Amino acid sequence: MPHTAATRDRPAIADVTARVLANTHLSDDYNVLALAAPEIAAGARPGQFVMLKPRPGHDPLLRRPFSIFEILRDAQGLPTGLTILNKRAGRTTGLLAGIAPGESVACLGPLGRPFEVVDPPTEAWMVAGGVGLAPFATLADALIARGTAVTLFYGARRDADLHCAGAFERRGVRIACSTEDGSRGDRGLVTVPLARALERRGGTAVHLYACGPTPMMRAVAALAGRHGCRCDVSLEQVMGCGLGGCYSCVVRVRETPGGTPRFVRSCSDGPVFDAARIVWEEL
Amino acid sequence: MPHTAATRDRPAIADVTARVLANTHLSDDYNVLALAAPEIAAGARPGQFVMLKPRPGHDPLLRRPFSIFEILRDAQGLPTGLTILNKRAGRTTGLLAGIAPGESVACLGPLGRPFEVVDPPTEAWMVAGGVGLAPFATLADALIARGTAVTLFYGARRDADLHCAGAFERRGVRIACSTEDGSRGDRGLVTVPLARALERRGGTAVHLYACGPTPMMRAVAALAGRHGCRCDVSLEQVMGCGLGGCYSCVVRVRETPGGTPRFVRSCSDGPVFDAARIVWEEL
Amino acid sequence: MADLSTAVGPLRLANPFIAASGCFGYGNEYADSGLVDLAALGAIVVKGLFLSAREGHPPPRIVETPAGMLNAIGLQGIGVRRFVDEQLPALRARGATVIVNVCGTTIDEYCEVSRVLSDHEGVAALELNISCPNIREGGIQFGCSLAGTRDVVGAVRKVTRLPVMPKLTPNVTDVASFARAAEEAGADAVSLVNTFLAMAIDVETRRPKLSNVMGGLSGPAIRPIAVRMVHECRQRTRLPIVGIGGIASAGDALEFIIAGASAVQVGTANFVDPFIWGKLTAGLDAYMTRHGVARVADLVGSLDTSPQART
Amino acid sequence: MADLSTAVGPLRLANPFIAASGCFGYGNEYADSGLVDLAALGAIVVKGLFLSAREGHPPPRIVETPAGMLNAIGLQGIGVRRFVDEQLPALRARGATVIVNVCGTTIDEYCEVSRVLSDHEGVAALELNISCPNIREGGIQFGCSLAGTRDVVGAVRKVTRLPVMPKLTPNVTDVASFARAAEEAGADAVSLVNTFLAMAIDVETRRPKLSNVMGGLSGPAIRPIAVRMVHECRQRTRLPIVGIGGIASAGDALEFIIAGASAVQVGTANFVDPFIWGKLTAGLDAYMTRHGVARVADLVGSLDTSPQART
Numbered sequence A, B: 001m002p003h004t005a006a007t008r009d010r011p012a013i014a015d016v017t018a019r020v021l022a023n024t025h026l027s028d029d030y031n032v033l034a035l036a037a038p039e040i041a042a043g044a045r046p047g048q049f050v051m052l053k054p055r056p057g058h059d060p061l062l063r064r065p066f067s068i069f070e071i072l073r074d075a076q077g078l079p080t081g082l083t084i085l086n087k088r089a090g091r092t093t094g095l096l097a098g099i100a101p102g103e104s105v106a107c108l109g110p111l112g113r114p115f116e117v118v119d120p121p122t123e124a125w126m127v128a129g130g131v132g133l134a135p136f137a138t139l140a141d142a143l144i145a146r147g148t149a150v151t152l153f154y155g156a157r158r159d160a161d162l163h164c165a166g167a168f169e170r171r172g173v174r175i176a177c178s179t180e181d182g183s184r185g186d187r188g189l190v191t192v193p194l195a196r197a198l199e200r201r202g203g204t205a206v207h208l209y210a211c212g213p214t215p216m217m218r219a220v221a222a223l224a225g226r227h228g229c230r231c232d233v234s235l236e237q238v239m240g241c242g243l244g245g246c247y248s249c250v251v252r253v254r255e256t257p258g259g260t261p262r263f264v265r266s267c268s269d270g271p272v273f274d275a276a277r278i279v280w281e282e283l
Numbered sequence C, D: 001m002a003d004l005s006t007a008v009g010p011l012r013l014a015n016p017f018i019a020a021s022g023c024f025g026y027g028n029e030y031a032d033s034g035l036v037d038l039a040a041l042g043a044i045v046v047k048g049l050f051l052s053a054r055e056g057h058p059p060p061r062i063v064e065t066p067a068g069m070l071n072a073i074g075l076q077g078i079g080v081r082r083f084v085d086e087q088l089p090a091l092r093a094r095g096a097t098v099i100v101n102v103c104g105t106t107i108d109e110y111c112e113v114s115r116v117l118s119d120h121e122g123v124a125a126l127e128l129n130i131s132c133p134n135i136r137e138g139g140i141q142f143g144c145s146l147a148g149t150r151d152v153v154g155a156v157r158k159v160t161r162l163p164v165m166p167k168l169t170p171n172v173t174d175v176a177s178f179a180r181a182a183e184e185a186g187a188d189a190v191s192l193v194n195t196f197l198a199m200a201i202d203v204e205t206r207r208p209k210l211s212n213v214m215g216g217l218s219g220p221a222i223r224p225i226a227v228r229m230v231h232e233c234r235q236r237t238r239l240p241i242v243g244i245g246g247i248a249s250a251g252d253a254l255e256f257i258i259a260g261a262s263a264v265q266v267g268t269a270n271f272v273d274p275f276i277w278g279k280l281t282a283g284l285d286a287y288m289t290r291h292g293v294a295r296v297a298d299l300v301g302s303l304d305t306s307p308q309a310r311t
């Protein structure tokens, strides 16, 4: 029996012992983990995350935050679970890489502030670096459902690391790839095709969404500022609880340009922030 | 590659990442775990044990001691691994109950002082309480190979807990069972049939071997003393290292009746002890 | 259901399980998100409060360690006045038993924060934080000296009628002497332990993993030391004790209670499992029923250290 | 292969990895069973020795705790004279660098044990155990007092030319002041930490899990506290430091070295993996090669605590 907590204004947060439905190996570093968690999937909104613990006990001790990658649905379209795009970084991500179907994972969510889903005629341009792709699958679905045109600027070290691009193409997302070694799309960082597209966009209103390594997000935020675009970033701060309890996940924001910066919790105020609020020098 | 350490006078101690070949559920509390560990199986002698760690990491931290139950052999009779008769008691034994074929366990051994294998015409009478059966399968094999007649006195709470008795019967071991609820064999403790048999043994020389709960071993030791039989017991002290390094596993012994008792390490001086040496009041 | 209520000196609690300071925000976070019914907890200790707001240390503020974590939050907080205005009313409305973790850089500040809180309805007790290892000027200089402990406790004692409970640091040679000092200065109870001063190093960069260099170690790793300290305080003072350190199950809590704690606080484990509170009360209830224990008080300090009888 | 040799004051070691006292028997156990080539270790510290044999505490002597263990062995040992007769010759023959953990109930006993050891070839250094938490009369009364530390170190200093290294207890408010006291009294180095006084309770029987009631906490759980203490000692003394506490990998050892230790001891982790020594040297070698570090000395105390440069 999962524990759930319902409230007036937001979907219930549930703690589910989620069975592993599938674990798809993408490369040495990446895998997609499918988890049975209907309660969480039902309430999840684009950009939200879950806190996972791959096994009971004290090693590892704390849960870790992961974006909800996709929502799984049954034949009737009812949510049955969710997937995680997992990149190996340490203890927990290493265990999630090796976990087998039939085992289970403690999964708490949905958590955090979701993306604002923009309407046409504004276009949505998503900018992803590596595992920063994770929050954009559900966002693309929501945008497309509203008829908003979606482009994904997707960068990685090399072609082989551009996982899951096909799934976005199938959704009808336009894709502009870049690789550091030039093996697919533009050579260089993802900001190369992005900057070019922004220059050439003419009168089209664009809402940017970015997730990836901090230097990438900083660069995207700068481009957004230069071009007067609204830009939402999804930050990946270290999180102890994901619930606003520990104050570990803070990020410095300024409410007004030149205002006094202060720390806010990225698990509850975020993980999605208006890039213009972030004090980028300190991230 | 397993680490091994060969010496002049005893079989090499190896640390093997042993693959689980099978995990046979016997009851809610008992299972038999088959591990691929040819290096350890090859050198193991009856009564020796291994130190197991069911998974890497710090939870649980220390290895735990387990008797080598059976030696697995290939078609040519070459040792390929060993089995463990596991009884659920806590963290490690709980994990070993649930571990699946294909997973692996860190297995260090063979360790400890083996049983002395007695020759005919002396008879070998093995006395087992519950999981105390574990060291007797290999002992029975060795005794039978020498032509020694073997009897197993085997006690448990109820019939359903008398696991693996058939395997001993198939070896040609005579079995006398007892259950606390009388559902099989004598009602009461295993010392009931043992005491009766000792009374009736006439001139037969008997070497006793005992393993089980401390009160049982104490009672068997007392019977052995009364009847002038040699009795070897296999003790189950808490062990930190199994290698003589930590001095956690001590038991008080007296070298001569009335001599000064002193603590010896049961991992290196034992786990098999002449029951007459043990200071039973303190165990 | 057994009677789980307990008393910490003058403070009556519905059960012994208290959310530890700094590990439960201001409490309202957990109620807003619908996760926890605050009235079902023994009490909550809200995040440490100074007179004014503090912004805390830059991230990284935490790092996981074996069976534990380091934190150097640096007491980020909204200050006591905003607390009583913005947070306390909702806590009262939710029926929470509210303990406030009182911080100060001077004895005057401890007194002033305590005065503000005493002037408002809805605060059940004051926990004096003289043990935060993460900021130089905030408490630890009092908590590591017997005279400092006596001075802070004595001064706050004079300005409030609320129960006063200094929170002791484990980073001392003889924690029981601090419990005695608190007792002499008029404390109603002591809580222990706060975190152990510790550090972790990123060997690749050869830099500390926390921006503040050092941080406080909490979590299951510290539990055996904390239990020992509660036992020592129980033997050397009569002051009620609130036990803290690495509690993650009812069994862990029982270790503290049997060692001498009248109630316990849970911090780190609540991060791992925000639904822990129901499991703790259910586990304690099952234990008391199984052992035929009528009241929590019958367990407090019931440790039997006589040499084991052998047969 | 990088040059892994290191110096702890006058003591030269082939590598920084030393087997900790009480965790490696007398060393010969591991050589007899063919598990470890003693000459391949930086050094071994043999189990604590008094003048006479001691039988130690009754079992249970250990209990596992989260990422750690408690022990209350009670310094069971054969006494220094049997050690030099029965164990030392084999250790010499095996090429081990032998450090002896010297115990005493009085200053005279520390001196006498040290004298006996100094009269025999084959002892490389003396580690003064003034920090065992498990026996009332054996060391901790010296190790918890600055004057006691000075007295023991000063007295032993006078009776031996061997390197003298007091082993410090972490159960104090300010460990660095003890390192300074040791320095002033003529120590050649300090080793730290010994175990943390702790306890575990069997809640079903309401009795302590150890026969001795309390025991010493070791293992990965304590590592972040031990690293902090080494860092503090490095900042406040010039004495060479041997770091101890929860080391289970080359990365863990590097935390201590970067914090300021010239060598490290490994205790509990050797119980889990008796083949750990080869992994530690291989891991250090790989790290030094990867980072282009020529000598261990270049890593010792190389921690950079300057505020992180941000771009």
Ligand SMILES: Cc1cc2nc3c(=O)[nH]c(=O)nc-3n(C[C@H](O)[C@H](O)[C@H](O)COP(=O)(O)OP(=O)(O)OC[C@H]3O[C@@H](n4cnc5c(N)ncnc54)[C@H](O)[C@@H]3O)c2cc1C
Residues within 6 Å of the ligand: A049, A060, A064, A065, A066, A067, A068, A084, A085, A086, A087, A088, A089, A090, A091, A092, A093, A094, A131, A134, A135, A235, A236, A237, A238, A239, A271, C064
């Ligand atoms: C809101 C949010 C969403 C995220 N979504 C995803 C996702 O969809 N897929 C995914 O693979 N990862 C995601 N991450 C990052 C993921 O949480 C970390 O990689 C993970 O916590 C590392 O845990 P570990 O136990 O494997 O590593 P550890 O053993 O804890 O540490 C290994 C290394 O990872 C670093 N690390 C620790 N925490 C983080 C963190 N939060 N971000 C980046 N590095 C970290 C450590 O500093 C260390 O160097 C997300 C993080 C946040 C905050």
Ligand SMILES: Cc1cc2nc3c(=O)[nH]c(=O)nc-3n(C[C@H](O)[C@H](O)[C@H](O)COP(=O)(O)OP(=O)(O)OC[C@H]3O[C@@H](n4cnc5c(N)ncnc54)[C@H](O)[C@@H]3O)c2cc1C
Residues within 6 Å of the ligand: B049, B060, B064, B065, B066, B067, B068, B084, B085, B086, B087, B088, B089, B090, B091, B092, B093, B094, B131, B134, B135, B235, B236, B237, B238, B239, B271, D064
């Ligand atoms: C030489 C030797 C051979 C053994 N052979 C077997 C065997 O073949 N099969 C088997 O199932 N068990 C065997 N045991 C017992 C086994 O080692 C323990 O049951 C095991 O260590 C418990 O570990 P745990 O992590 O499951 O329990 P923990 O979580 O560590 O503790 C749970 C409970 O088990 C108790 N316990 C801990 N260590 C021991 C111990 N050594 N003996 C008895 N109880 C203990 C604890 O006090 C506690 O109450 C043997 C022990 C020894 C010394």
Ligand SMILES: Cc1cc2nc3c(=O)[nH]c(=O)nc-3n(C[C@H](O)[C@H](O)[C@H](O)COP(=O)(O)O)c2cc1C
Residues within 6 Å of the ligand: A246, A247, C020, C021, C022, C023, C047, C048, C071, C073, C075, C101, C129, C132, C167, C193, C194, C195, C217, C218, C219, C220, C222, C244, C245, C246, C247, C265, C266, C267, C268, C269
């Ligand atoms: C992130 C974090 C923040 C904390 N903040 C405070 C605080 O503000 N005031 C305080 O007295 N203790 C604070 N503590 C200490 C806890 O209240 C508690 O004493 C400690 O964590 C030990 O308990 P635990 O092992 O259950 O976490 C904090 C602990 C953590 C982990």
Ligand SMILES: Cc1cc2nc3c(=O)[nH]c(=O)nc-3n(C[C@H](O)[C@H](O)[C@H](O)COP(=O)(O)O)c2cc1C
Residues within 6 Å of the ligand: B246, B247, D020, D021, D022, D023, D047, D048, D071, D073, D075, D101, D129, D132, D167, D193, D194, D195, D217, D218, D219, D220, D222, D244, D245, D246, D247, D265, D266, D267, D268, D269
């Ligand atoms: C079983 C055991 C016995 C110990 N005996 C001694 C001892 O005789 N003398 C001593 O100075 N330290 C002794 N110690 C402490 C260790 O040497 C070491 O300081 C401590 O365990 C911390 O290191 P670790 O975490 O690597 O184990 C003992 C530790 C253990 C676990």
Ligand code: FES
Residues within 6 Å of the ligand: A238, A239, A240, A241, A242, A243, A244, A245, A246, A247, A248, A249, A250, A265, A266, A267, A268
């Ligand atoms: S992760 Fe705990 S407050 Fe954000």
Ligand code: FES
Residues within 6 Å of the ligand: B238, B239, B240, B241, B242, B243, B244, B245, B246, B247, B248, B249, B250, B265, B266, B267, B268
């Ligand atoms: S188990 Fe360590 S000495 Fe026997």
